[in-house]
Amino acid sequence: MTASLAMLLQSQLDPKLTAEGLLAQMRSDWPELDQSLLRLGEVPSEGDGTEDAGADDSPMQCLEYGDHLIALMPIPVQIGDDIAQICAHSRLWPDATPAPVDYAAHTIVTVMRFSDDGQEPNLVAQAALLSQVVASAIAVSDSNVAVYFGSANHVVLPGLFRELTQASLPEPMPIAWVAINVGQNPQGVMTGHTRGMDMLGLMDIEIPATADTAEGVFSRLTGIVDYLIENGMVISDGDTLGATDEERIRVVYGPSALDPERQVMRLQSEEIAPTKPAKSWWARLLN
Template identity: 25%
Template sequence: MSNSLLALVLLNKPVTPDMSAVAKLLHARHPELATETADSEGAQPVQANSPLIRCGNELVAVMSMPAPIPQDPGLWERAARTWPEGKAVATHHQGHMIVSLLGKGERPLIAARLTTAVIGALIATVPECCGVVWAGRVARPADLWLEESRWSLAPYPDYPFRLWVNILPFRSGAKIGAITMGLSAFVGREIEFVTGKLALSALFDKVAGLSAYLIEHGNVVKDGDTIGASVSERISVRYKNSDVFGGLPVFCCTDDFKH
């Protein structure tokens, strides 16, 4: 398997997908992507139960597992903010599929795009799909993945990075903050942004914009950098281990410059 961008597709009951049907639907959803099922050498199309699907020059593996995923209460607590039914899905699902790009050479964004496209086709093909856990950090409902994954090959910034990254609010004294979960799979750190100036919606927009920029360009923000569209929007970035979230490596962002 490739890296930390490994996805788990939760199933109401264990099933093995018809990968030839998945490949056809994947091509229908993404005509620009040459797709086919492949044998273990990636050379020839094979039967419907092949574990591999070719996406352009890459191979994505799909393995069906007849058991639920290990329980992670923290994951489902985070998911409950936007997906209240998630905890019930976590409790009652009976199987899952592991989906991952083979090899280690590709950029995380390429792996994320292709894996997301395949997951969308799996959900469209397999009615038993009920949720997706991405990189061990983010849980989303299957219907959201089905819709948003249509844009997995769209140009920056229109690909569905919000499937890959959660943005969660918190309080820091009199200030508000937002922390990402999932960005570290792309750039090794999460964003922790604390502000006394911005409303929560504006803070979320800032964090989302910076997340998408880092996913697209890689870790181009260095320790001590100052970023922002103008002098009035300057943001200071420091590398540190979070004091709020258990030593999590973060880009610690603040906008408390004095003018």
């Protein structure tokens, strides 16, 4: 069982954000969903691998879609992360919009699949369902001040997130799911990395050093993210990617430079030694 998770940061817990209200909003927002599979769900009991929420007075709200459980857990405190710093580094958070540092609560939104059919879950489709749930929850409650993807460590304005889901789905929306970070290291060398691919069942990408411009690094990372989301983990350890006649890029699986406990795809530049021009027939005779 693999869960897809996001958080709604809120000015306060909103009693309007109920399973019943969310169910009605989802049916209105997403008519393409199989309505016969979308229904109210039961709060899971302890020991089934979900939140500790077996008591009758649990605040958890639950829906089901087919063999997926959709759970909302409201918590009347902040998440503890530095939201101002996260907003400053999130490309979907406008610079002119102040970070909501005074938010008072958050709701954890989780989508997970329960099935014993032995098949690997489609985590991209599961992320899409999670996004539909979050977008509808934004419409139900006006207390939401940010959408936070912990796996990517970035935030999105609620209104912008809802617009993105309505404009993008059912196509994947990596711009909201995956953070792409580009910058210079202390030595002035350009680097880049992604965060959030693990929620999609894929490996994050890191470029430890490159002579490319910031725009080039961003374009390369964006292209690989899109390719992996469409095709799966088809880039193997040791593969080479096309670059120029003088340079090639080798893919190396290994520990992240930012978090050694995580495995990532590192893109390492390798120079290609120039081939010596062949001697002419008369030069070979003379030598």
